[in-house]
Amino acid sequence: MITAKAFAGKHYAVYGLARSGIATIEALLASGAKVTAWDDNPDARAKAEMCSCEGRSPLLDPRLRGDTGFNEIGAFDSLVLSPGVPLNRHPIAQAARAAGVEIIGDIELFARARPELPPHKVVGITGTNGKSTTTALIHHILKTAGVPTTMGGNIGLPILAQEPLPEGGVYVLELSSYQIDLTQSLDCDVAVLLNITPDHLDRYESFEAYAASKARLFEMQTSTHTAVARSADWWGKGAQEKSKAGHLDVFDDAFHNWQAESGAIGVFEQPQWPSLQGPHNLLNVSAAMSTCYLLGLGGEQIRDGLRTYPGLPHRMERIREKDGVLFVNDSKATNAEAAAPALAAYSKVRWILGGQAKTESLGDTEAQLGHVVKAYTIGEAGPMFARLLRDLAVPAEECETLEIATNRAAEDSLPGDVVLLSPASASFDQFRDFEARGDRFRELVEGL
Known part of the structure; x- marks a missing residue:
């Protein structure tokens, strides 16, 4: 890990104990700092309790809970926040500012190291x-x-x-x-x-x-x-x-x-x-x-x-080519603006889209519909997307599930076609997250 003598002897409050928060605690403890930490998620606190270095462990202090009003935040040299904590409205940020305590993140600690x-x-x-x-x-x-x-x-x-x-x-x-x-x-x-x-x-x-x-x-x-x-x-x-x-x-x-x-x-x-x-x-x-x-x-x-360059998972990820048909996982495209570049990249697309839509429009994807041979809609927004596409003379089949859509697109495809999962929607109606959706698509394609 990255450590620094510059952190030694200082007392840091670490708020938010996901991956970067845990890494921050471990680096600070190994640098000789004192750490007080908190996360409202008990599972995250349990992971933090396992952090230690040369007899030093973080103090999981309920004084950092929101119901305390963060009145003692002034006791710390710095407040290290998770990027997921909204600076513009979270009371711990407001309390730190009022107490004159600097608010930083793990990237700033890296800069100081x-x-x-x-x-x-x-x-x-x-x-x-x-x-x-x-x-x-x-x-x-x-x-x-x-x-x-x-x-x-x-x-x-x-x-x-x-x-x-x-x-x-x-x-x-x-x-x-x-x-x-x-x-x-x-x-x-x-x-x-x-x-x-x-x-x-x-x-x-x-x-x-x-x-x-x-x-x-x-x-x-x-x-x-x-x-x-x-x-x-x-x-x-x-x-x-x-x-x-x-x-x-x-x-x-x-x-x-x-x-x-x-x-x-x-x-x-x-x-x-x-x-x-x-x-x-x-x-x-x-x-x-x-x-x-x-x-x-x-x-x-x-x-x-x-x-x-092999590409990143779920970002125009080439899964497989079968019988002249390419299968591409672009599950990370959770809105129309993100899906449009994938449609623009291929000339004959069988497009799988749908999920929890963020808007009731096709947005930037509308300019790329000339590349779509046929669409296969899934999830909560499936009927809405199918209607919008049909209104623009794009063939669309309502498939409800990713399994049905993948199989139908594969059955319809001809050599030179691209079966593209680029949902233009969030995944939470049917999947834990976009990664789970993309992983399921990969499983389905590999099983064809």
Whole structure:
């Protein structure tokens, strides 16, 4: 794990004991800090009780419960919050502010531990869509090129739970706005902004406030470091006025730059990147290429990474090809905006969609319906989606369950078709989460 002498002797309150909270407790205890922790979930508290280091254990203190009013929060040096705790309305955040106690997260602890780590670099990736793919892609390209690297933040293992990298290593961090809100001093060598579209507005006063949260990743940079962004997002959201980075790299021009400099990597190569199909992935690739170029990699190293990138589970994940039909799991697409890029990536789609819809419209997917041969609807929103699609002359079959839809789509398919699970809906009407839905689809496809 990542520890730091800077934490020794301090008293931290850790509130929220999911994976990052447990990793935070363990890292702080191993660093010689005192930890008081709480979570309203008794199962989470039970996991925290198992944490110990050299005779030190966290104190699970009910004074951190909401019904106490958090009157004693001023006794702590810092309050370490889970990113899932809403800063804008949770009473513990309000009490900490009133008591003058700093509110931070595990990413800020990592930032404070950096001076004690072997010399390294940090890449931070934020944006509304594409963060996980871009983070995993940069990590994969670096790893393929032989660079010591790990990824964390909003993906994979919590960063404090990971072993420090050797000298020359690169930490690649996916950062949500919630995590950035809890971070004060993360000076990324390369900070990447992919895009900003309306999201999480229950946590922010306005879209502008949400965009400003993302832009703080650039505000924390120093003048020797580089910001990477699409020009439309960079100039359109005012981030350039706040950035302290010494250089801006505009990644929507990356392909042009690479072709001019190396004559090597271009959009015409996308068919050779099986897990990076669709126009949205061209932007993810452009951001990753720009970042890896800034980290000193060459064109052939980047090309090798693009060709061998395996993709992420539930994000346009290629499950199987059977009798000329490709089956793709895009269960992570829980709204229409997320489903549209998958539809755009393939020309003959048998589309499985439905679940708990977030809106009663087809949203951005409507522009891609020319790619849909037939739709197979499931779940609570199935009848609604079927009606909307039929109104637009798209054949739609109401299947109710994922099992029926998968079997019917497979039976109907011809060579060259793509059976795509991209539900444009949440999963909670029939599944625990989108992962469970995607795992079930994989089981069904593998059983065909």
